[in-house]
Amino acid sequence: xxxxxxxxxxxxxxxxxxxxxxxxxxxxxxxxxxxxxxxxxxxxxxxxxxxxxxxxxxxxxxxxxxxxxxxxxxxxxxxxxxxxxxxxxxxxxxxxxxxxxxxxxxxxxxxxxxxxxxxxxxxxxxxxxxxxxxxxxxxxxxxxxxxxxxxxxxxxxxxxxxxxxxxxxxxxxxxxxxxxxxxxxxxxxxxxxxxxxxxxxxxxxxxxxxxxxxxxxxxxxxxxxxxxxxxxxxxxxxxxxxxxxxxxxxxxxxxxxxxxxxxxxxxxxxxxxxxxxxxxxxxxxxxxxxxxxxxxxxxxxxxxxxxxxxxxxxxxxxxxxxxxxxxxxxxxxxxxxxxxxxxxxxxxxxxxxxxxxxxxxxxxxxxxxxxxxxxxxxxxxxxxxxxxxxxxxxxx
Numbered sequence: 001x002x003x004x005x006x007x008x009x010x011x012x013x014x015x016x017x018x019x020x021x022x023x024x025x026x027x028x029x030x031x032x033x034x035x036x037x038x039x040x041x042x043x044x045x046x047x048x049x050x051x052x053x054x055x056x057x058x059x060x061x062x063x064x065x066x067x068x069x070x071x072x073x074x075x076x077x078x079x080x081x082x083x084x085x086x087x088x089x090x091x092x093x094x095x096x097x098x099x100x101x102x103x104x105x106x107x108x109x110x111x112x113x114x115x116x117x118x119x120x121x122x123x124x125x126x127x128x129x130x131x132x133x134x135x136x137x138x139x140x141x142x143x144x145x146x147x148x149x150x151x152x153x154x155x156x157x158x159x160x161x162x163x164x165x166x167x168x169x170x171x172x173x174x175x176x177x178x179x180x181x182x183x184x185x186x187x188x189x190x191x192x193x194x195x196x197x198x199x200x201x202x203x204x205x206x207x208x209x210x211x212x213x214x215x216x217x218x219x220x221x222x223x224x225x226x227x228x229x230x231x232x233x234x235x236x237x238x239x240x241x242x243x244x245x246x247x248x249x250x251x252x253x254x255x256x257x258x259x260x261x262x263x264x265x266x267x268x269x270x271x272x273x274x275x276x277x278x279x280x281x282x283x284x285x286x287x288x289x290x291x292x293x294x295x296x297x298x299x300x301x302x303x304x305x306x307x308x309x310x311x312x313x314x315x316x317x318x319x320x321x322x323x324x325x326x327x328x329x330x331x332x333x334x335x336x337x338x339x340x341x342x343x344x345x346x347x348x349x350x351x352x353x354x355x356x357x358x359x360x361x362x363x364x365x366x367x368x369x370x371x372x373x374x375x376x377x378x379x380x381x382x383x384x385x386x387x388x389x390x391x392x393x394x395x396x
Contacts, residue, residue: 065193072191075158075201077180078118081194084108084174089197095185095257095278096270100199105175112176114162121156130157158183158201185257185277204278208255210391213275215285215345216242216258217355220265225290227361227371234288234361235263237370241286241358244380249387272345275353281395282316283353284383285345288370289360297363298331299324302355304338304346311394313352319390320354324382328375330359330366356383 064078079102081087087106094101104112119126132152154160161181168174187207189200204211216238218224224234242258249256257278259271275283289300303317317335325332338346346353358379359366369375 063195064198065196068191068193068198072120072198072200073202073206074122075186076120077159077197077199077201078120079104079178079197079199080116080118081192081196082108082110082112082116084110089190089192091188091190091199093188094179096259096266096274098182098185098277100180100182100186100188102178102180102199103175104178104197105173107172108174112164112166112178114164117159117162117178117180119157119159121158124156126157126159129162130154130159132160154183158186185274204255210254210395211278211280212249212254212256212387213271213278213280213283213351214242214245214249214256214258215271215283216260217285217287219260219263222265225288225361227367228294228364229367232361232367232371234290237288237358237361237376238286239263240373240376241379241383244377245286245383248380248384252388254387254391268344269348272349272353276348276350280351281311282387282390283349283351284320284387285353285355286383287355287357289357290362291360292362294362294364297360297366298333299328299359300333300336300357302336302338302343302346302357303353304343306349306352308351311352313354315394316352316390317354319393320356320383320386323386323389324356324379326385327378327382328358329378330369 082104085107087104087108089105090103092101092103114128117127132154134150135153136150152160159180160183161179163179163181164176165179166174166176182201185204186201187204189202189207191198191200216235218233218235218238220235222235224238226233239260239262242261246256246258246261257274257280259274260266271285272283289296299321301317301321303313306313314335314337321332321335341347343355346355356379359370361367361370
């Protein structure tokens with residue numbers, strides 16, 4: 001065969017092979033692009049569906065009942081109801097710690113977290129974990145000594161801490177305990193609709209006409225004075241007198257905040273802080289006296305010469321002293337005006353505040369009376385009568 005003809009045939013074969021390779025690559029690349037485009041469109045469609053679903057869900061979770069909102073004041077909480085059945089809610093006011101415990105229970109299909117809890121202060125809204133900045137401040141501690149510790153500034157968010165715990169059974173029943181640390185002591189008013197729980201945070205004075213704070217001195221790790229026979233601590237008698245007083249006063253139209261109702265440790269600052277924050281009408285702290293000698297005996301009332309809303313503390317102390325002496329057979333030592341900084345809770349209370357020294361634990365006669373149920377009930381009755389008389393005579 002002619003060499004020239006062979007050359008032409010070879011060139012044609014090479015060109016044909018190149019053409020086949022190019023066509024094959026082009027087809028493969030096209031298919032790849034088509035698959036990629038198809039996947040991208042599917043992803044976009046899926047993303048759009050998720051976004052739409054989330055938007056719908058978010059709209060449902062944030063939808064609030066306008067008729068309920070009209071009843072709320074400047075500060076309130078909105079807690080989204082989890083999906084489920086037989087939902088129930090309970091509120092426990094832990095006012096001595098400025099806290100609110102919320103218990104939500106039922107058969108739930110969702111897990112409650114911090115994002116379920118919205119807070120509103122006027123036009124500001126907060127959700128999720130509270131934000132804060134640290135600020136240095138100096139103040140006196142329980143011993144009257146000056147200390148400087150950073151404090152957290154949460155702005156206008158009424159909630160400072162959120163703690164959530166839960167428990168469940170095998171049937172799907174759950175119970176969530178939500179503990180909210182608040183910026184103030186509030187009276188809590190609960191509303192609800194199909195979507196949310198609403199908790200109105202109101203100042204106690206806006207809800208209650210009459211407010212008392214009653215304190216059983218000492219408690220827990222602070223036993224107070226020890227009896228002469230070494231068998232009884234002051235904290236035990238104080239809480240028994242308070243319990244007897246509680247039975248009397250809880251039947252009246254008076255809101256009473258008790259600093260403690262059991263043998264627990266309560267520091268001094270929370271006691272007078274509670275009285276100041278709720279702007280109570282009167283603050284009474286129940287104590288028993290003691291001395292290095294067995295001779296001192298009788299009741300007395302300690303006070304500072306303060307005045308609040310035209311009410312003089314000395315007038316309140318005088319009424320209590322008179323009413324107690326009418327029932328309690330112990331010696332009446334009258335009023336003791338404090339002139340120094342020894343009594344931390346009285347000095348820092350802005351409201352009319354007194355300490356009632358019910359008797360001397362170091363005196364045998366007083367101690368026997370203080371330990372008796374009859375004596376504790378007498379003291380409580382005298383305090384109760386003094387409270388009612390003070391409301392009649394000192395508050396218009």
